[in-house]
Amino acid sequence: MAELRNLVIVLGDQLDLDASGFDGFDAATDAVWMAEVVEESTHVWSSKPRTAMFLAAMRHFALALQAAGRPLHHMLLDDAANCGTLAAQLQADIARLRPAGLVITAPGDWRVLQAIKAVAQTSGLPLDIREDRHFYVTVREFAAHAKGRKSLRMEYFYREQRQRHGVLMQDGQPEGGQWNFDADNREAFGADGPGEVPARAGFEPDAVTRDVIALVNSRFADHPGQLDSFAWPVTREQALQALEGFIAQRLPRFGRYQDAMWPGDPWLYHSHLSAALNLKLLNPREVVTAAEAAYRAGQAPLASVEGFIRQILGWREYVRGIYWTRMPRYADLNALDACEDLPxxxxxxxxxxxxxxxxxxxxxxxxxxxxxxxxxxxxxxxxxxxxxxxxxxxxxxxxxxxxxxxxxxxxxxxxxxxxxxxxxxxxxxxxxxxxxxxxxxxxxxxxxxxxxxxxxxxxxxxxxxxxxxxxxxxxxxxxxxxxxxxxxxxxxxxxxxxxxxxxxxxxxxxxxxxx
The missing domain is CATH 1.10.579.10 (DNA Cyclobutane Dipyrimidine Photolyase, subunit A, domain 3)
Known part of the structure; x- marks a missing residue:
């Protein structure tokens, strides 16, 4: 076996061929490592739809890696040699593959980061943790924003990002003369309901996804949830189709009805893009750009577009900053001393x-x-x-x-x-x-x-x-x-x-x- 320079670790929520972990990748000396492990469905009692989403997206991404000519070591969940946990599987594969170093785009979870650091230390290997370019704001930049403030508020952070990235701005001022159009975005449906809502962008499971569904139904039979209607985008191409469908069909009325609910209709005018974003099948910049372009072209009202962009450029970036600047203590907070069991x-x-x-x-x-x-x-x-x-x-x-x-x-x-x-x-x-x-x-x-x-x-x-x-x-x-x-x-x-x-x-x- 030729000497392996870098083993590039790809986690289940890092399904991006352009991720920083691939910078400088050389197919002659480097390889990609992915592992499906039962731990990720059992450290919390993961529902069948959630487990299927991750596994189906990972398996399709593995195909994309192979098509891109990147050598891949991919441990499947149903492989008899599977060690069951991320750390144990990585440790075993390091011993087998003997890489000179490990490379990873910064994980999204504190727990996973600590596990990978521990494996690298035990193995005596250098671990190159690279910035996650998926986000507009780095953790260091958020920490600088938060430093010295008596209190943090998303609204001020959001305004800074609008200005910094030139999103919905006109001559240095917010488009439409105000930053926030919440007052226009809180309508309920009338007595007759939402009417004919555009269909959700659903995707018929292919052979890969059908195999995953069968595996999840068998391996996690006692877990909550059902998979009869599973139709989430699990590839980059499907995610782009879902984005296009939302921008064209539901964004115009998204803002007006974003707080409304209607029995038996889960989809309404929402985007249903958060899973694709969080698995990195979509980049937030292309989502924000598409929404702003719809406004500029007169295809969607400003209140809807601003409300949608605020969820991504505002809330999504803000909560990530809170998480990474406050962990691990944040997970144990209980300011109201709540102690009842979840029903x-x-x-x-x-x-x-x-x-x-x-x-x-x-x-x-x-x-x-x-x-x-x-x-x-x-x-x-x-x-x-x-x-x-x-x-x-x-x-x-x-x-x-x-x-x-x-x-x-x-x-x-x-x-x-x-x-x-x-x-x-x-x-x-x-x-x-x-x-x-x-x-x-x-x-x-x-x-x-x-x-x-x-x-x-x-x-x-x-x-x-x-x-x-x-x-x-x-x-x-x-x-x-x-x-x-x-x-x-x-x-x-x-x-x-x-x-x-x-x-x-x-x-x-x-x-x-x-x-």
Whole structure:
């Protein structure tokens, strides 16, 4: 065997032929290493759609590497020699291949980075960790942005990136004269619903993906979720088709209805591109450029385009900066001292609450829910119930096809569960069932009444909202964005408070809320 100079490690969320790990790659002296290991589906109880997404995309990327003439060592999940964990497999293959060094584009997960560093150290090999060019902002640049600030806010970070990269700018000013068009982007659908929504960009599984689906159904038979409707883009070509379809068909109405929900319709006007972005099948620059071009061509309104770009150039970059400048301590934060267990029906969808039943059913069927369902339905209930944030984090990481820890953890612990005490969001996002009633028709067919906070027909969201404010009244009293809500709870009589607490205790004991 010829001497191997570099073994280039490619992880399951690094499926980019132009990644920095390939800089200077020489097919005569270098090789690529990929491994499918059961650990990645069991360190959290990964759903079948999520596992299938990663494996199918990895196997198609392996074909792309071979077509590009890059020597590849690819350990399949169902290979008898598979060691089961990333570290053990890498260690075994280093002993077999005897490379002079290891090269990797910076991993997205703290856990994975530590494992690879440990293997390199044990093996006595140099490890060349290269910047991930996929992102607009490096970790060092984010750290410089954060340094010296009393508080961090995504909005200011986002404005800096708009200016720095010249996105939606005109003569040094934001396009349209303002940075944020949120006020135009919060409509609900009318009584007749969303009407005829353009079809989701779905992709019929090919032979490679069908093999993966069969493998996942067999190897992970007891894991949550279904694969009957699996149609996610798992190749670079499919991801580009999905992007083109979104820009042409759904972006024009994305902003207007980005917070709306409708029973039985998971897709609506959302992009469904986050999984392709997070696996690096798409580059965020080409996504942002395509959206801005649609606005410049008069094909999509500014409010929709700005709202979409803010999710990518703003939130996505911001949460990565939070993750990498705050780990590993960030993962253990629990500012509200929440300690309840996640209800078992989060894994089955067996609840009488119509909004939760719908969100959980589509999550298990497709590995997908839009950001409002995540923040203001599944996340909101867990927050107000008082679930331990690490349990909520593990659930989100397990069930969604786009879930990789650098993006999921800050969004869950910070934005959704307020476990970081206000670093990600300036206030806990809490609301009664009336919010869900305003943004969807779920409440029409639900056994619970969002207008009631006590009694057997009281909406659990409404009960838990008042209970949450009562439990954290002192903590929230000094938060300027919570003043009105805290004042409202202060008006409750002792009898009203006791009735809320008793009803909340029933909910926590599982006496309501599940079928």
């Amino acid at each position: 078992a029906w989060y894994w089955t969808g067996a609840t009488d609450m119509a909004c939760l039943r719908d969100a959980l059913a589509q999550t298990l069927a497709h590995g997908y829910a839009n950001h409002i369902q995540r923040l203001m339905v599944t996340g909101l209930f867990a927050l107000m119930l008082g679930v331990a944030p690490q349990q909520v984090h593990s659930w989100y990481l397990a069930v969604y096809v786009d879930a990789v820890e650098w993006v999921e953890l800050p969004n869950t612990l910070g934005m959704s569960q307020y476990a970081d005490g206000g670093l990600m969001g300036s206030k806990p996002y809490v609301a009664t069932g009336k919010y869900i009633q305003r943004m969807s028709p779920h409440c029409q067919d639900c056994r619970y009444d969002p207008a009631q906070r006590t009694g057997h027909r009281a909406c659990p969201f409404t009960t838990l909202y008042w209970d949450f404010l009562m439990r954290h009244e002192a903590r929230l009293a000094n938060n300027p964005r919570m003043v009105l809500q805290v004042k409202n709870v202060a008006r409750l009589s002792d009898e009203q408070r006791q009735a809320v607490q008793e009803r909340a205790a029933q909910i926590r004991c599982g006496h309501v809320g599940h079928g």
